[in-house]
Every structure is written in C-alpha cells, then in structure tokens.
Amino acid sequence: MTHPDFSGVDRPGSAKPNPAAQRRRHTLAEWLLIGIVVLYAVALLLGPLFAIAWGALSEGVSVFVREITTDNALSALRLTLIMGAAATAINTVFGLCIAFVLARHKFWGNRFINGLVDLPFAVSPVIAGLMLILLFGRNGWFTPITERLGIKMVFAWPAMLIATAFVSLPFVIREVIPVLTQAGTQQESAAYTMGASGWQTFWHVTLPSIRWGLLYGVSLTLARALGEFGAILVVSGGVSGLTETSTLFIFRSLDDRNPVAAYAMAMVLALISFSMLMLMEFFKKRTRETG
Amino acid sequence: MSATSADLRPASSGTMASRFAWGRWGLRGAAISYLAVMIVLPLSAIFARGFQDGLRPFWNDLTNPIAFAALKLTLAVALITAVINAVMGTLTAYVLVRYEFPGRGLLNGLVDMPFAIPTLVTGVMLVVLYGPQRTVGAWLESHGIQIIFATPGIVLALLLVTYPFVVRAVQPVLMSMQKDQEEAAYTLGATKWVTFYHIVLPAIAPALVTGTLLNFARALGEFGSIVVVAGNIPMRTLTAPVHVLGQIESENVRGASAVSILLLALSFILILTVDSIQRRKEAPDDAS
Numbered sequence: 001m002t003h004p005d006f007s008g009v010d011r012p013g014s015a016k017p018n019p020a021a022q023r024r025r026h027t028l029a030e031w032l033l034i035g036i037v038v039l040y041a042v043a044l045l046l047g048p049l050f051a052i053a054w055g056a057l058s059e060g061v062s063v064f065v066r067e068i069t070t071d072n073a074l075s076a077l078r079l080t081l082i083m084g085a086a087a088t089a090i091n092t093v094f095g096l097c098i099a100f101v102l103a104r105h106k107f108w109g110n111r112f113i114n115g116l117v118d119l120p121f122a123v124s125p126v127i128a129g130l131m132l133i134l135l136f137g138r139n140g141w142f143t144p145i146t147e148r149l150g151i152k153m154v155f156a157w158p159a160m161l162i163a164t165a166f167v168s169l170p171f172v173i174r175e176v177i178p179v180l181t182q183a184g185t186q187q188e189s190a191a192y193t194m195g196a197s198g199w200q201t202f203w204h205v206t207l208p209s210i211r212w213g214l215l216y217g218v219s220l221t222l223a224r225a226l227g228e229f230g231a232i233l234v235v236s237g238g239v240s241g242l243t244e245t246s247t248l249f250i251f252r253s254l255d256d257r258n259p260v261a262a263y264a265m266a267m268v269l270a271l272i273s274f275s276m277l278m279l280m281e282f283f284k285k286r287t288r289e290t291g
Numbered sequence: 292m293s294a295t296s297a298d299l300r301p302a303s304s305g306t307m308a309s310r311f312a313w314g315r316w317g318l319r320g321a322a323i324s325y326l327a328v329m330i331v332l333p334l335s336a337i338f339a340r341g342f343q344d345g346l347r348p349f350w351n352d353l354t355n356p357i358a359f360a361a362l363k364l365t366l367a368v369a370l371i372t373a374v375i376n377a378v379m380g381t382l383t384a385y386v387l388v389r390y391e392f393p394g395r396g397l398l399n400g401l402v403d404m405p406f407a408i409p410t411l412v413t414g415v416m417l418v419v420l421y422g423p424q425r426t427v428g429a430w431l432e433s434h435g436i437q438i439i440f441a442t443p444g445i446v447l448a449l450l451l452v453t454y455p456f457v458v459r460a461v462q463p464v465l466m467s468m469q470k471d472q473e474e475a476a477y478t479l480g481a482t483k484w485v486t487f488y489h490i491v492l493p494a495i496a497p498a499l500v501t502g503t504l505l506n507f508a509r510a511l512g513e514f515g516s517i518v519v520v521a522g523n524i525p526m527r528t529l530t531a532p533v534h535v536l537g538q539i540e541s542e543n544v545r546g547a548s549a550v551s552i553l554l555l556a557l558s559f560i561l562i563l564t565v566d567s568i569q570r571r572k573e574a575p576d577d578a579s
Contacts, residue, residue: 026390029483037386038398040379044451045401047427048416055419094325101322105315113323115562116330122558124512124532127551130539131333134340134548141336166329198314220406227409230514230532234539247411247515254415254519266415270408277407281400 052270055263067264072240076249077268083157083232083245084225087164091221095172096214102173103180120169128166129234132159155237160245163231168224175217176210179287183209212290216283223276227269337555341548352549360526361534362553368442368530369510372449377503380457381495387458388465402458410452410515417448417520440522445530448516453506460502464495497572501565508561511554 026034056064067073102114120128135141136153146153153159183206191201207214229247236243240252246265253262342349352358386392387399405413421428421438431438438444468491476486492499514532521528529537531550538547 026392030390033382034386034390034392037379037383038392038394041383041398041401041454044454045404048413048420048451049404051420051425052412052416094321097318098322098326101319105319107319113326115559115566116326118562118566119330119334119559122508122512122562124514124535124551124554126514126532126535126539127337127512127554128333130535130544130547130551131337133539134336134544135333137544162329166333169329223407227412227515229409229411230518230536234536247409250411250415251519262415263419266412269412270416273407273409273412277400277403280403280407 049270052263052267056260056267058263059260063260064264064267067261068268070261072244073249073261073265075241076244076246076265079157079244080226080246083161083164083228084222086161087168087225088218088222090161090165091169092172092214092218095169095217095221096176099173099176099180103177104185117170117173120167125163125167125228125230126234129163129231131166132163132231132235154235155239156243159235160232160243163235164225164228167228167231168221171220171224172214172217175213175220175287179210179213180206209290212283212286216280216287219276219280219283223273223280226272226276334555337548337551340545341552343545348545349549349552352546353553355546357525357529358531358534358546358550361529361531362550364442364445364529365511365531365554368445368449369507371446372453372510373503373507375446375450376453376457376506377499380454380502380506381461381499383458384461384465385491388462402455405452405454410448410513411519413451414448414516414519417444417451417516421447439520440524440528442528444520444522445517445528448520449510449513452513452516453509456506456509457499457502460498460505461495464498465491468494497568501568504561504565508558511557 098113098117102110102117133140133154136143136146136159140154142153151158187205187209188201191205192198196204227247228245229251232245233248233251236245236248240249244252246269250262250265250269253259253265341352353362383398383402387395387402418439419425421431421444423429423432423437423439428439436443438447472490473486476490481489512532513530514536517530518533518536521530521533523529523533523537525534531554535547535550535554538544538550
C-alpha cells in the first residue's frame with residue numbers, strides 16, 4: 001500500500017489524551033524537543049501559506065477580485081471543477097469494482113494487480129502525460145483510430161480527463177479495501193440466502209457499511225484531481241479559455257509576468273484544498289468511529 | 292472468501308448462484324479492463340517507445356550529459372529529502388503521540404496539508420516567500436544564500452510536499468505501542484536516548500523504512516512544485532521529470548521515454564519493496 005494508512009491516527013477532537021503524558025510534567029529537554037518540531041512544522045508549512053495570502057492580497061482586495069473574475073480565470077476554474085468531478089465519478093465507479101475484486105476474490109494475479117493499482121502514486125505526472133502522448137499523439141498507437149472517428153484526444157479535453165483520472169486512480173481503491181475487508185461477508189451472504197439480488201445486497205447491505213471509507217476515498221480523489229498539473233500540462237496544449245485548467249492558468253500567468261493573477265488563483269486553489277481537507281478529516285473520523 | 296460463501300448458499304437457489312457468478316465475472320472483467328486500459332496499456336507504450344531502436348540508443352538517451360545530470364540531481368535531492376524527513380517525521384510523530392502541549396491538535400491537522408494542496412500551488416507559495424525580490428528571500432540573498440532557482444529551493448519544495456509520509460507511517464505504530472517497556476527501561480535507569488534507541492526505534496523500524504521509501508519514491512517523481520522553484524537550468528537545477536517535459540516539448544519522445552522508463556522501474560521496485568515489508572510485518576500478527 002503506497003498511500004499512508006491513516007486509520008488509527010489520533011485526531012484532535014476524538015483522541016483521548018494519553019493519561020500518562022498528561023499527568024507527567026514535561027522536562028526542559030522535552031519542551032525543547034516539542035519546540036523544535038513545532039517550529040519546524042510552522043516554518044515549513046505555515047510560512048508559505050501566509051506568504052501566498054500576502055502575495056494575493058498585496059495590491060488590495062479589489063485587485064484580487066478583479067484577477068479572479070476575468071473570463072480566463074473563471075473558465076479555468078469551471079474546467080477544473082468539471083474535470084475533477086468527472087474524473088472522481090469515473091474513479092469511484094471503477095474503484096469500487098476494483099476494490100471488490102481485490103478484497104473479495106482471491107485469484108491468480110491478485111497481488112500483481114494490487115501492485116499496479118499503486119503505480120499512479122509513484123509515477124511522475126509528467127510521465128503519465130507522456131504515456132497519453134504515445135497513445136494518442138502524433139504517430140500514437142491509437143491515433144489512426146481516433147482520427148478516423150474524428151475525435152481529438154490530445155490537446156483537447158478527452159486526454160486531459162484520462163490524465164486526471166490516471167493520477168487520482170488509487171485513492172478510492174486504497175480506502176475502500178480495508179473497510180470492505182473489515183465489514184466481512186457474513187451479512188452479504190445472509191442477504192443472498194434470503195433472496196436479495198446482487199444489486200439489492202450491494203445497495204442495502206454493503207454500501208452502508210463502507211460509506212464513510214468510500215466518502216473519504218472520494219474526497220481524496222477529488223482533492224488530487226482538482227490539483228493535477230503535470231500530466232495535464234503535457235496533454236492540454238493550454239489554450240486559455242478552452243483547455244486551460246486553474247493550475248495551467250497559474251503557470252501561464254507566471255510566464256506572462258502577471259504574478260498577481262497567479263497568486264490570486266493559487267490562493268483560491270489553496271482555499272478549496274483547505275475546505276477539502278476539513279471534509280476529509282470529518283470523513284476519516286467517521287470511518288474510524290464506525291469501523 | 293467468495294468460495295466459502297458460495298458453498299453456504301442452499302442448493303435450491305441455483306439460478307441465484309449463476310446470477311451471482313455472472314455478476315462476479317462482470318465485476319472482475321470491469322476491474323481488469325479498467326486497469327488494463329488505464330495502466331498496462333500506457334506502460335507498454337512507454338516501454339515500446341523507449342526501446343524502439345534497441346538498447347544502445349536507450350543507453351545513450353540516459354547517459355547524455357544533460358539527462359545524466361538531471362537523473363543524478365533527482366536522486367540526490369530525493370535522498371536528502373528522504374533522510375531529513377525520516378528524522379523530522381519521526382520526531383514529529385513522537386512528539387504528537389507522546390506529549391500533550393498547546394496546539395497539538397492543530398499541528399496534527401497541519402501535517403496532512405501537503406496532501407491536499409496542489410503541488411504547483413506549493414511551488415508558487417515558496418517563490419512568494421523565498422523569491423529573490425521578496426521579504427525573506429531578499430534578506431537571505433543579502434547574506435549570500437539563494438534558495439529559489441537553486442538546489443536548496445528544490446529540497447525545500449520536496450521537504451514540504453513529502454512531509455506527511457514518515458509522520459503518518461510511524462504515528463499509528465507509536466500509538467499502538469505499549470508504554471510498559473519504555474517505562475521499565477526508565478525505571479531501570481536507562482536514559483531517554485538509550486530507551487529510544489533500544490526500545491522505540493526497533494519497534495517503529497519497519498514503518499519508518501516504508502515511510503521513508505515512499506517519501507523517496509514520491510520525491511523522484513515530483514514535478515509541479517519543482518518546475519516553478521528550480522529555474523530548470525540544464526546541468527544545474529534541471530530534475531529528471533522536468534527534463535522529460537523538455538524532451539516532449541522538443542519532440543524527442545524516445546529520449547523522454549528512456550528517462551521515464553528508468554524512473555518507472557525505480558518507482559516499481561520501491562513499491563514492491565514496501566509491499567513485501569508490509570506483508571512481512573503483517574504475517575507474525577496473523578500467526579499469533
């Protein structure tokens with residue numbers, strides 16, 4: 001499993017404070033250790049966060065609002081949301097299928113498939129984009145077919161969608177397999193025995209028991225899909241207003257020496273990510289409580 | 292698992308069993324087709340293109356000065372990042388689990404931040420903070436330290452992007468660890484460091500290794516934050532993924548594929564290593 005296992009990690013709200021740790025007073029050396037860690041984390045993580053807010057708002061709120069409401073900025077945001085939602089929907093449906101097969105069916109090649117699923121975590125997004133160029137670009141394997149059908153794949157939205165789906169593929173699978181294994185098959189077998197169809201069993205028995213884990217996986221998928229950049233950069237062609245997502249908008253604005261627009265969009269994406277993070281924490285907590 | 296549930300089903304529900312089997316094959320077919328189309332097919336395309344002219348051109352694509360320097364830089368910065376995060380990540384996990392202090396919950400939530408924020412945005416943030424014309428950057432510049440468009444910037448970006456890996460790998464193990472052994476060691480007069488080295492470290496070792504390897508793998512492929520921070524000067528601050536992008540843009544698809552194959556092979560080896568460590572870790576638990 002390449003994605004770090006978050007289950008069992010203590011949460012601010014739900015974690016019982018370690019009684020031994022609370023009762024004991026920390027020594028000077030321990031406070032020093034705590035200080036080092038807190039300083040490191042604050043400097044590494046919070047510093048840049050404040051910097052981007054400062055950068056986006058340095059020329060006033062009205063400039064920020066103007067930069068983020070230009071036609072190009074709005075269409076980039078819209079495309080990002082559409083791409084993110086579509087890729088998440090595809091990966092949720094197929095991710096559930098794959099998680100089912102990996103968790104419930106033991107067959108030859110199971111372990112190999114398990115390894116394949118993790119690959120998008122480790123592959124550079126640029127390489128993901130390159131793969132699509134090789135399949136659908138000039139002299140690509142499938143270019144004759146798509147050309148005959150009159151479909152434009154590369155430098156258009158189909159390849160961008162596949163790229164986004166590729167990089168966010170593992171999340172649903174990785175989050176659903178543990179909850180599926182934990183839920184067990186007893187209740188499902190009981191439902192079958194009593195005459196429920198496969199679909200009824202899934203809808204009324206399996207889905208409720210895995211829903212929080214599934215939602216956590218879906219939110220991770222969406223967060224990853226919304227932030228995708230490298231793979232899309234390779235396959236999009238970046239026509240502003242047409243095939244330009246929010247991240248591409250930032251990259252182009254930096255190139256065009258329009259930093260305020262880049263910072264403004266970066267801050268909007270950071271805010272979206274932050275709300276996604278809160279949502280994830282909530283789902284994660286529920287996954288652990290019900291699991 | 293499914294075999295036993297099939298055995299349990301009464302013989303009278305023969306039609307249902309066949310419908311179930313049909314559904315199972317449909318499910319398996321959908322799962323395998325999706326993975327084949329999304330992962331296996333693109334992988335084969337990249338291998339086919341990288342080796343299209345045989346081994347020697349492949350080798351030359353990897354060892355031409357610019358590609359070689361990019362690969363060396365990528366391995367070096369990924370290694371530095373993995374080592375620093377192994378230390379700081381373990382410390383962070385230890386402090387989060389063992390100590391109670393104001394802001395602990397906030398710190399715990401903050402650790403996940405790099406997973407949520409797009410890496411390009413992370414890069415832009417670092418440019419704003421450490422860029423040569425900016426507050427902190429200008430101050431450092433006047434003291435002769437350049438961060439943005441230089442190697443320290445790449446390491447900084449990687450440190451930020453991969454910070455959660457070791458923390459989130461080690462934290463659950465520390466939480467499930469019984470404190471008796473540690474306390475027994477204290478009682479017997481062992482110092483804090485001796486206790487950590489002999490009791491805590493062996494217990495968290497497998498998780499620490501897997502977290503560090505994942506950190507390293509992630510760092511090898513990082514692109515979004517690096518491309519805005521590094522300056523991408525060939526032979527100096529051009530990393531392998533950015534080099535791949537450059538080769539695609541200059542229509543040298545074979546060269547791009549060759550470097551990609553090397554990175555892919557490294558990632559896959561790392562994934563398999565992590566997988567086998569995790570399996571070994573789980574095995575004794577199953578036996579007991």
